Amino acid sequence: MALMDLVKRTPGAVYPYFLMRSALLGLRAMMSIGYASLKRGEKPFNPNMIKDRERNLFKLWMEGRPPDYQVAVGETLSLTVDHSVDVFSRMAREPEKLIWHEDIIPPEIIQAMDLIPFMVEGMAGTVPMVAPAQTHHLIDVAENAGYPGDICSLPKTTLGMIFEGLLPPPRAIVCSNSPCDGGMSSYLPIEQKVEVPVCRVEFPWNVYEPRAREYCLKEVWRMIRFLEEIAGHPLDMDRLREICQTRNRMHEATLELWELIKHRPSPMGGVLLPLSHMAYQVCPGTPLGLRIIEGVLKVARANYKEGRGLVEEEKHRAIMWGAYPAVCPDLYKWLEDNYGTVTVMEMLTYNRHPFIDTSSEASMMRDLVDIMAKAPMARHTRGPVENFLSDLFRVYEDFQADMVIMGAHQSCKNTRAVLRILRESCRREEIPLLIIDHDICDARVVSPEGIKSQVSDFMDTVMRDD
Amino acid sequence: MTAAGEETAKKEGLRRIAYFCSYTPEELLSVPGLYGVRMHAPNTITTETADSYLGLFNCSYTRSMLEAILCREPDWMDGFVFTAGCDHLRRLYDNLLHAANPAFCHILGLPYKTHSDAREWYRDELVLLRDAMANYFGLPMGDEALREAIESCNENRRLIASLNALRKGRNPPVSGEDVQRIVIASFSQPKSVVNPALSELLEQVRVAEPDRTFRARVLLMGSQLDDPAYIRVIEEAGALVVADGYCFGSLQYEHAVGREPDPLRAIAARYLDKIPCPRMFDAYPQRHKRIVEIARAFGVQGIIIQAMKFCDCWGIEANVFLNNLREEGFPVLRLEREYALGGIGQLRTRVQAFLESMGC
Numbered sequence: 001m002a003l004m005d006l007v008k009r010t011p012g013a014v015y016p017y018f019l020m021r022s023a024l025l026g027l028r029a030m031m032s033i034g035y036a037s038l039k040r041g042e043k044p045f046n047p048n049m050i051k052d053r054e055r056n057l058f059k060l061w062m063e064g065r066p067p068d069y070q071v072a073v074g075e076t077l078s079l080t081v082d083h084s085v086d087v088f089s090r091m092a093r094e095p096e097k098l099i100w101h102e103d104i105i106p107p108e109i110i111q112a113m114d115l116i117p118f119m120v121e122g123m124a125g126t127v128p129m130v131a132p133a134q135t136h137h138l139i140d141v142a143e144n145a146g147y148p149g150d151i152c153s154l155p156k157t158t159l160g161m162i163f164e165g166l167l168p169p170p171r172a173i174v175c176s177n178s179p180c181d182g183g184m185s186s187y188l189p190i191e192q193k194v195e196v197p198v199c200r201v202e203f204p205w206n207v208y209e210p211r212a213r214e215y216c217l218k219e220v221w222r223m224i225r226f227l228e229e230i231a232g233h234p235l236d237m238d239r240l241r242e243i244c245q246t247r248n249r250m251h252e253a254t255l256e257l258w259e260l261i262k263h264r265p266s267p268m269g270g271v272l273l274p275l276s277h278m279a280y281q282v283c284p285g286t287p288l289g290l291r292i293i294e295g296v297l298k299v300a301r302a303n304y305k306e307g308r309g310l311v312e313e314e315k316h317r318a319i320m321w322g323a324y325p326a327v328c329p330d331l332y333k334w335l336e337d338n339y340g341t342v343t344v345m346e347m348l349t350y351n352r353h354p355f356i357d358t359s360s361e362a363s364m365m366r367d368l369v370d371i372m373a374k375a376p377m378a379r380h381t382r383g384p385v386e387n388f389l390s391d392l393f394r395v396y397e398d399f400q401a402d403m404v405i406m407g408a409h410q411s412c413k414n415t416r417a418v419l420r421i422l423r424e425s426c427r428r429e430e431i432p433l434l435i436i437d438h439d440i441c442d443a444r445v446v447s448p449e450g451i452k453s454q455v456s457d458f459m460d461t462v463m464r465d466d
Numbered sequence: 467m468t469a470a471g472e473e474t475a476k477k478e479g480l481r482r483i484a485y486f487c488s489y490t491p492e493e494l495l496s497v498p499g500l501y502g503v504r505m506h507a508p509n510t511i512t513t514e515t516a517d518s519y520l521g522l523f524n525c526s527y528t529r530s531m532l533e534a535i536l537c538r539e540p541d542w543m544d545g546f547v548f549t550a551g552c553d554h555l556r557r558l559y560d561n562l563l564h565a566a567n568p569a570f571c572h573i574l575g576l577p578y579k580t581h582s583d584a585r586e587w588y589r590d591e592l593v594l595l596r597d598a599m600a601n602y603f604g605l606p607m608g609d610e611a612l613r614e615a616i617e618s619c620n621e622n623r624r625l626i627a628s629l630n631a632l633r634k635g636r637n638p639p640v641s642g643e644d645v646q647r648i649v650i651a652s653f654s655q656p657k658s659v660v661n662p663a664l665s666e667l668l669e670q671v672r673v674a675e676p677d678r679t680f681r682a683r684v685l686l687m688g689s690q691l692d693d694p695a696y697i698r699v700i701e702e703a704g705a706l707v708v709a710d711g712y713c714f715g716s717l718q719y720e721h722a723v724g725r726e727p728d729p730l731r732a733i734a735a736r737y738l739d740k741i742p743c744p745r746m747f748d749a750y751p752q753r754h755k756r757i758v759e760i761a762r763a764f765g766v767q768g769i770i771i772q773a774m775k776f777c778d779c780w781g782i783e784a785n786v787f788l789n790n791l792r793e794e795g796f797p798v799l800r801l802e803r804e805y806a807l808g809g810i811g812q813l814r815t816r817v818q819a820f821l822e823s824m825g826c
Contacts, residue, residue: 147782148802150523181553184779188786202578381553413524417520417553
């Protein structure tokens with residue numbers, strides 16, 4: 001019997017198992033990174049910065065859930081975190097291969113060049129979930145360096161981490177003009193701070209324009225030439241094909257998962273949506289990424305087969321649109337526990353795109369570039385407002401939702417500017433809409449309790465069960 | 467000049483097109499039968515209506531523009547041309563369409579880079595705009611009409627540049643406030659009215675010897691600024707604005723359209739070669755170089771950077787400029803402001819303190 005089966009069958013064993021696993025792997029990573037860094041005479045990065053937080057999240061998301069679900073949370077989170085820690089280990093061993101990439105630039109091409117991709121915003125986006133005080137400090141660091149208070153807190157947290165020297169310095173940076181001006185502009189001070197070559201990839205305003213694909217393709221080829229110069233060798237197309245093929249398998253599993261979620265009661269949803277989707281951001285097209293998605297799918301399949309929903313009595317099905325408030329990591333679980341409300345889809349997780357046609361180099365590049373240009377958030381915040389709304393209405397219908405929560409991140413100028421259009425459109429379509437004021441990274445703006453209070457008011461009035 | 471321009475436009479039946487960004491190809495809005503008005507409304511004090519559409523975190527320029535448009539009669543302008551310049555402008559376009567649905571409202575997909583593919587992209591965008599305008603307004607917009615428009619716009623730029631050059635002198639005949647008024651008039655009226663008036667004005671001021679005292683010569687740069695009263699406060703405090711680097715200033719009027727056979731290609735090149743706005747995300751070195759060149763050419767003693775609150779591009783870049791310009795030995799004052807003039811006392815104090823810190 002596999003160890004995991006034994007753990008699942010032992011009451012109360014899942015949480016301690018993942019705690020112990022996390023601690024042991026943290027120790028191993030600390031030794032590996034410490035050895036490599038000290039050998040180079042550098043200060044080692046402490047992987048327990050991440051591992052400690054992982055343990056907090058295990059507790060937050062597993063408590064009170066059935067063992068299968070706990071295992072899915074445990075595996076998804078630990079595999080993602082372990083991958084990040086492995087990346088840090090690789091960074092310590094091969095710093096000359098480290099490439100920082102902005103969140104809209106997916107890492108497949110960087111991986112295929114045997115370089116080490118590291119998404120800087122990814123780190124900044126997860127710190128607020130578990131270490132609000134540290135996030136506040138990082139935001140203050142950026143503001144004290146002269147960056148305005150009204151700039152989005154995600155790039156400010158990122159700037160804070162870089163100014164504090166918390167991240168290993170890269171060999172080069174690739175970034176883009178998507179999804180917003182704040183993120184785009186933040187790469188100028190980053191470039192000046194780390195003093196490495198930067199490649200900026202441009203996506204046209206409306207990526208659905210027929211001319212846009214060709215333009216984006218040329219831009220991505222410029223990025224490839226830039227990376228080839230850094231790597232000292234050409235892009236390995238065979239390696240990229242393998243990555244794309246595995247990514248297709250991930251996508252196939254994701255589509256099946258979405259199909260299952262569309263059923264009532266939903267056999268999956270909530271925090272496992274964004275958690276499993278992180279695989280696309282940190283390890284797409286890898287066996288690990290596939291394992292993460294398939295792990296969640298397995299639980300969803302089993303639940304569906306037994307007619308079991310994510311919650312015992314599913315009362316409502318919510319779509320989370322806009323930016324999820326990272327400062328309130330238990331929001332989905334809290335909605336499930338207190339209101340029988342399952343979050344069945346999110347804007348950032350709804351990464352719909354065709355499969356990558358790997359039959360030729362041209363078709364593969366074309367489809368990869370489409371994935372970049374039309375990534376969630378990027379396609380929503382660019383182009384006319386229809387791009388933001390049409391996906392929402394499609395998802396609302398397809399996933400049989402009965403309410404929408406719009407995460408109105410305070411310094412997201414782009415989405416806050418369309419709230420009235422959103423409100424009037426939802427009213428016309430008779431969709432109950434809650435707009436929550438929050439700041440994704442800064443809990444001082446609206447506390448987790450303040451966020452929940454806004455949701456409570458809505459659930460107790462608009463969505464009440466009379 | 468403003469009243470005369472409006473009267474002439476009315477008499478000649480010219481239709482006016484509002485635009486918002488220095489990357490809008492003014493030439494296409496200046497073909498015979500049309501003229502462009504660069505939107506400005508510094509007297510907009512409250513933005514109650516606009517705030518119900520745009521968010522409070524959107525810049526007060528876009529909120530003021532929406533307010534100014536929604537509070538007027540629907541036929542106040544004959545059309546609107548936007549660029550996808552920044553997040554705020556793009557959403558202003560969406561909200562204007564949603565709230566007022568103007569009969570002619572077009573947005574240009576402005577590239578973020580200036581390489582040859584970007585130039586071709588922008589040229590294609592100009593073709594789309596030209597065709598949409600020709601179709602809607604029923605005006606000839608062929609090469610000949612465009613060349614005529616290029617000539618009048620280039621002449622306007624040449625005249626403003628001549629006026630601007632007078633500011634290099636030890637005792638400039640025009641103040642920063644004067645120049646701002648002239649620039650606003652130049653980009654709000656038909657060129658057929660503005661250009662002769664500017665020529666005449668230029669002759670007059672060339673020989674003027676103003677009785678003016680000031681403590682220092684400064685360059686004023688940063689985000690959208692179209693309020694001469696803001697510059698007046700700075701100048702009253704003793705800082706004479708002798709040069710500028712903002713988008714309703716030199717970013718709008720520097721650099722002429724070339725004489726390429728294809729007028730649209732020439733126009734596209736001009737807009738991508740002008741002093742770049744911070745939204746051109748790989749052009750900081752050029753932007754910085756040009757600002758330093760202007761500062762040296764006009765003998766400025768200090769630089770004032772003003773960034774409109776909630777403008778991400780300038781909000782971040784102002785700080786980078788502040789650090790880099792200081793490293794190069796320029797005294798720099800950084801100000802944050804809203805679109806409508808406010809906090810005059812504080813502004814005056816900041817400028818006075820800046821001048822004192824410079825030893826002026």
